Amino acid sequence: MGLRCCGLLGLALLLAVAVAGAGAATPRARQLFVVSQAPVTLTDHHGQLLTGNYSVNLLWYGRFTPAQRATVADFVLSLSSDSSNAAASGSPAAPSVASWWTTTSRYHPGAARLILGRQVLDTSLSLGGRLSETALAALAARLSPHRGSVAVVVTAPDVLVDGFCLSRCGLHASATSAAAAAPAPARGAVPTAATRGRGRFAYVWVGNAAEQCPGECAWPFHQPTYGPQAPPPLVAPNADVGMDGVVINLATLLAGAVTNPYGGGYFQGPTEAPLEAVTACTGMFGAGAYPGYPGQLPVDAATGASYNAVGVAGRRFLLPAMWDPKSSQCSTLV
Ligand SMILES: *[C@@H]1O[C@H](CO)[C@@H](O)[C@H](O)[C@H]1NC(C)=O
Numbered sequence: 001m002g003l004r005c006c007g008l009l010g011l012a013l014l015l016a017v018a019v020a021g022a023g024a025a026t027p028r029a030r031q032l033f034v035v036s037q038a039p040v041t042l043t044d045h046h047g048q049l050l051t052g053n054y055s056v057n058l059l060w061y062g063r064f065t066p067a068q069r070a071t072v073a074d075f076v077l078s079l080s081s082d083s084s085n086a087a088a089s090g091s092p093a094a095p096s097v098a099s100w101w102t103t104t105s106r107y108h109p110g111a112a113r114l115i116l117g118r119q120v121l122d123t124s125l126s127l128g129g130r131l132s133e134t135a136l137a138a139l140a141a142r143l144s145p146h147r148g149s150v151a152v153v154v155t156a157p158d159v160l161v162d163g164f165c166l167s168r169c170g171l172h173a174s175a176t177s178a179a180a181a182a183p184a185p186a187r188g189a190v191p192t193a194a195t196r197g198r199g200r201f202a203y204v205w206v207g208n209a210a211e212q213c214p215g216e217c218a219w220p221f222h223q224p225t226y227g228p229q230a231p232p233p234l235v236a237p238n239a240d241v242g243m244d245g246v247v248i249n250l251a252t253l254l255a256g257a258v259t260n261p262y263g264g265g266y267f268q269g270p271t272e273a274p275l276e277a278v279t280a281c282t283g284m285f286g287a288g289a290y291p292g293y294p295g296q297l298p299v300d301a302a303t304g305a306s307y308n309a310v311g312v313a314g315r316r317f318l319l320p321a322m323w324d325p326k327s328s329q330c331s332t333l334v
Contacts, residue, residue: 039328040280040329041328042266042268042275042277043266043267044107044266045265045267047260047263047264048261048265049107049112049258049261050112050257051112052112053112053113053115054115055115055116055117055118055148055150056076056079056149056150057119057150058116058119058120058143058154059119059121059140060120060121060156061139062156062157062158062159063156064208068240068242069119071238071240071246072246072250073119074313075250076114076250077116077312078311079097079113079114080098080114080115094308094333095309097310100251100309100322100333101114104255104322107265107325114258125159129160131161131162133173136161136203137173137175137203140153143203145177145201146177147200147201150203150254151201151204152203152204152205152206152250154207154208155205155206155207156208157208157209157210157212157242158211159207161205161207165217169213169216169245170204170205170206170217170250170253171205172202172204172256172257172261173203174200174201174262174263175201175203176200177199204250206250206253208245209245209246210241210243214241214245217245217249218244218245218248219233220234220318221233221236221244231292234294234305235299235303235305235306236305236318237305237316244317251278251317251319252320255277255322256277256279258277260274260276268280278321278323281320282320283320284321284330285306285332286308286332286333294306295334296334297318297334300316308333309333
């Protein structure tokens with residue numbers, strides 16, 4: 001089962017406004033009626049969450065520049081790095097990426113700490129230029145997934161993926177592998193958080209939407225495809241609309257993978273189309289956000305870029321609001 005992500009639900013909200021009087025429900029419009037405007041409450045379904053140390057292994061499918069890969073790698077590195085050096089590097093004060101991630105530990109003490117693992121390049125599109133969900137799982141399996149890792153497949157702008165742009169910007173899911181199952185637990189051993197999910201591994205796919213649907217999967221760095229066009233697009237903090245969009249969607253999916261890895265964790269709504277830690281807060285980045293408006297955000301005076309988090313080496317990112325189980329609210333960093 002794949003759980004879709006990200007921008008589309010928020011855009012679907014906009015679409016609801018747009019089509020409310022029209023009566024015709026397109027598939028996209030239908031999605032949006034899943035979105036509740038009622039206060040968000042994610043329910044704990046008492047299934048397994050990811051806890052402990054996990055390495056995030058990246059498979060780059062298609063062409064990416066070193067700078068593009070570095071943007072995502074630095075984001076993952078920043079999840080577990082104390083970025084207290086941020087001020088020293090000249091960045092205006094902003095919360096760290098690591099502090100954004102700490103909200104996941106409010107779901108469960110010891111929620112996964114994510115560490116950058118290995119990276120694999122597949123520049124020759126070994127499974128072709130159009131990928132099915134099965135192909136995504138096969139690519140994830142190439143990262144030698146084990147239960148201490150999350151496999152992440154990132155697809156290049158020209159790679160087609162079933163459902164990409166039509167219903168999703170990425171997904172997180174799980175699969176089983178022999179490697180993830182080994183070593184076998186001792187007979188009679190009490191299952192621990194680490195052994196309960198034996199054989200299963202979590203994986204994520206996110207696509208660079210720069211060419212196919214930046215208005216849906218790289219908003220707010222691009223005009224939205226649907227809905228009010230009022231606020232101009234934000235300047236992307238890493239000067240790459242597609243990759244800064246990938247960071248938003250990857251952040252969303254990693255939070256979902258850790259708090260609802262196998263479909264029995266925290267979510268609201270139907271199992272097949274759940275609202276998770278970040279998808280429950282889609283489209284919110286700063287204080288005062290409402291559908292179509294990402295909220296108030298710090299702007300870099302030199303570049304005009306909007307951001308709300310600082311990572312390793314002073315790198316800036318725009319990260320989405322995450323639902324906080326202690327306050328039962330979507331909390332933004334700024
Ligand atoms: C995770 O890694 C850190 C740093 O290596 C270590 O201090 C910590 O004990 C590890 N946590 C778990 C649950 O293994």
